[in-house]
Amino acid sequence: xxxxxxxxxxxxxxxxxxxxxxxxxxxxxxxxxxxxxxxxxxxxxxxxxxxxxxxxxxxxxxxxxxxxxxxxxxxxxxxxxxxxxxxxxxxxxxxxxxxxxxxxxxxxxxxxxxxxxxxxxxxxxxxxxxxxxxxxxxxxxxxxxxxxxxxxxxxxxxxxxxxxxxxxxxxxxxxxxxxxxx
Amino acid sequence: xxxxxxxxxxxxxxxxxxxxxxxxxxxxxxxxxxxxxxxxxxxxxxxxxxxxxxxxxxxxxxxxxxxxxxxxxxxxxxxxxxxxxxxxxxxxxxxxxxxxxxxxxxxxxxxxxxxxxxxxxxxxxxxxxxxxxxxxxxxxxxxxxxxxxxxxxxxxxxxxxxxxxxxxxxxxxxxxxxxxxxxxxxxxxxxxxxxxxxxxxxxxxxxxxxxxxxxxxxxxxxxxxxxxxxxxxxxxxxxxxxxxxxxxxxxxxxxxxxxxxxxxxxxxxxxxxxxxxxxxxxxxxxxxxxxxxxxxxxxxxxxxxxxxxxxxxxxxxxxxxxxxxxxxxxxxxxxxxxxxxxxxxxxxxxxxxxxxxxxxxxxxxxxxxxxxxxxxxxxxxxxxxxxxxxxxxxxxxxxxxxxxxxxxxxxxxxxxxxxxxxxxxxxxxxxxxxxxxxxxxxxxxxxxxxxxxxxxxxxxxxxxxxxxxxxxxxxxxxxxxxxxxxxxxxxxxxxxxxxxxxxxxxxxxxxxxxxxxxxxxxxxxxxxxxxxxxxxxxxxxxxxxxxxxxxxx
Numbered sequence: 001x002x003x004x005x006x007x008x009x010x011x012x013x014x015x016x017x018x019x020x021x022x023x024x025x026x027x028x029x030x031x032x033x034x035x036x037x038x039x040x041x042x043x044x045x046x047x048x049x050x051x052x053x054x055x056x057x058x059x060x061x062x063x064x065x066x067x068x069x070x071x072x073x074x075x076x077x078x079x080x081x082x083x084x085x086x087x088x089x090x091x092x093x094x095x096x097x098x099x100x101x102x103x104x105x106x107x108x109x110x111x112x113x114x115x116x117x118x119x120x121x122x123x124x125x126x127x128x129x130x131x132x133x134x135x136x137x138x139x140x141x142x143x144x145x146x147x148x149x150x151x152x153x154x155x156x157x158x159x160x161x162x163x164x165x166x167x168x169x170x171x172x173x174x175x176x177x178x179x180x181x182x
Numbered sequence: 183x184x185x186x187x188x189x190x191x192x193x194x195x196x197x198x199x200x201x202x203x204x205x206x207x208x209x210x211x212x213x214x215x216x217x218x219x220x221x222x223x224x225x226x227x228x229x230x231x232x233x234x235x236x237x238x239x240x241x242x243x244x245x246x247x248x249x250x251x252x253x254x255x256x257x258x259x260x261x262x263x264x265x266x267x268x269x270x271x272x273x274x275x276x277x278x279x280x281x282x283x284x285x286x287x288x289x290x291x292x293x294x295x296x297x298x299x300x301x302x303x304x305x306x307x308x309x310x311x312x313x314x315x316x317x318x319x320x321x322x323x324x325x326x327x328x329x330x331x332x333x334x335x336x337x338x339x340x341x342x343x344x345x346x347x348x349x350x351x352x353x354x355x356x357x358x359x360x361x362x363x364x365x366x367x368x369x370x371x372x373x374x375x376x377x378x379x380x381x382x383x384x385x386x387x388x389x390x391x392x393x394x395x396x397x398x399x400x401x402x403x404x405x406x407x408x409x410x411x412x413x414x415x416x417x418x419x420x421x422x423x424x425x426x427x428x429x430x431x432x433x434x435x436x437x438x439x440x441x442x443x444x445x446x447x448x449x450x451x452x453x454x455x456x457x458x459x460x461x462x463x464x465x466x467x468x469x470x471x472x473x474x475x476x477x478x479x480x481x482x483x484x485x486x487x488x489x490x491x492x493x494x495x496x497x498x499x500x501x502x503x504x505x506x507x508x509x510x511x512x513x514x515x516x517x518x519x520x521x522x523x524x525x526x527x528x529x530x531x532x533x534x535x536x537x538x539x540x541x542x543x544x545x546x547x548x549x550x551x552x553x554x555x556x557x558x559x560x561x562x563x564x565x566x567x568x569x570x571x572x573x574x575x576x577x578x579x580x581x582x583x584x585x586x587x588x589x590x591x592x593x594x595x596x597x598x599x600x601x602x603x604x605x606x607x608x609x610x611x612x613x614x615x616x617x618x619x620x621x622x623x624x625x626x627x628x629x630x631x632x633x634x635x636x637x638x639x640x641x642x643x644x645x646x647x648x649x650x651x652x653x654x655x656x657x658x659x660x661x662x663x664x665x666x667x668x669x670x671x672x673x674x675x676x677x678x679x680x681x682x683x684x685x686x687x688x689x690x691x692x693x694x695x696x697x698x699x700x701x702x703x704x705x706x707x708x709x710x711x712x713x714x715x716x717x718x719x720x721x722x723x724x725x726x727x728x729x730x731x732x733x734x735x
Contacts, residue, residue, distance in 0.1 A: 080420055101217065101220070101343070102220060102303065102343055103343065103424060104303075104340075104341070104342065104343025104344060104419060105419060105420055105424075107339060107340040107341070107342075107343065107419070108340055108416055108419050108420055111339075111340055116454060130217055132200075132204060132217075132221055133342075133343075135337075135339070136337075136339040136340075136342055137339075139339035140339050140340055162196060162199075162200045163193060163196045163197075163200075163337060164192055164193075164196055165189055165192055165193055165196075166193070166337060166339070167193070167333040167334060167336050167337065167338075168333075168334055168337075168338055168339070168460070169458070169459045169460060170339050174459055175459050176334070176408075176459055176460055177189060177333065178330070178333070178462070178463070178466035178469070178470075179459060179463060179466065181187070181189070181466075181469065182465060182469070
């Protein structure tokens, strides 16, 4: 698939989010994607915990090594989990961008990170997803939801448990229902 | 048929509660139009030209009499007393009120029904053969696999927001009666020795860009069905185009990569998951099959039943015609399947009233073990009728308007709701169907023409399957005027083919006359009992072109 010439919508970085079912302050700063050809200015990079685009993470692995637990990576919707692959286990946080709620590629990315690449850190949904997708996001391994815009987080998190059971496997349920009925 | 247990009931009740809350938020202005859209679509709720339309899932077309009576009641209490059978073997209500929909879903849940994923960019209702379990050419009953697919695809967390809608069909017989070659995934049950498995086809579809599916696996072991489907949909979810909705179906991806490369990627993905928890266990397969065992057939003398049927047919020509067209052979001696026609002249194909829904329930209870099947050509099958009760059934079916002896003939057409209801349509389709039915109402002529599929769609989205009609009619918009393009030579059977456009389109008034000329040429050219599609395949499009567009001399 050809790469888009222009950058698409970039994920926001709200001050609060839902993390492990609780409303928590956002301790991470998300760095937007740069135009093709541009490089990350490491000196201007804020101190503390930052989430950098996949390409910047790849390009600056050595420089980031010193900051260990303070560097997270975000995947855009056209970037699959295999682009991080086994290295996922070294990261404290991976964010997956949903440029629009209808763009469901991130559900696959989340599942792959957890199930195939063994990622145990914070898996954060960023971008334009919506509350009614929380059950699906949770089942695909996401444990953090950074909603954009002003949101009543306290009521939104109720939607994490719209369904009490499921037919298929998910990161929350290793056995499909057909293995649990008997 | 499949019966819910407490787990299934809990999931469906959770869905009703979820949609009730979503509807309340929408009505309170907390949920915007754009955000409510995919949520209501995944519950089958469209906003149409005149009113909302609610599409109810009928898994692989199977209904019991309690469900039919509930559908009748809903159409009375919440709608205008009629409903519409669709080409995905589903049922649509045309006039529900938005605020009533949660209550309708609650009523459906009581009879183990729902509207889950009947629209939206997700995995839709799996369709199958209406003669499943009874057909003479059946390799294995497709319904247990359909039910396993239904459960696997219901609220699949990863696949609720695919690039585009996704349709799966399963055929369990040698003759494909489920149109699997025009589905996103077609599953054909096959046998290797005594071992059951599946031939898997991908990338078929109708719509703007009709494509015949390609086989990516000749034999998939039975227990691998779900993991393999998961691998296909996962590859599609990651790579399917999302920049243009008209190029977002899997068929476009399969074309772009080539079926070999697409298949290779699926196999690669599948290697990771094939031995995972979605691998079907023997216990699960036996459990699924246990819902679709044969009903308690009587031991009947098939030969004697045949003789007495012949006698009845000889003394009653109308019954004989019905018997010839509207019944289908059954593998058990003394039994026959019956197709109730929803297509008498002047009624939109697939439409039934609340009383008719109740009548189907009664007929099912009296004659067919309490079950009925919706067919993809929008009729209803009673699968297990004793031959010595056919005459009685026929008399009752006649009273309710279901005995038009036109099954498989020109007037048994597939027709979408078209411009009368649908906001996507370029042109009306129901009046075209009616005009053709009125023009060709001579039963002797229809029988002489024999098997003929005429399919009508009101726009290129092809809900009326015009690409795979022997004769296809497509409504088009020409400078604000409704016109109709005629296509010939389509088929959704084993030898699937896409119809070819005859030439410039016609006004609505001209359509019956053009159809008449096509039929005249066929009658002149056919060899003895040769059906229309075979004559067409032998002589090609050109003679039809010449006849239709000949300059008056």
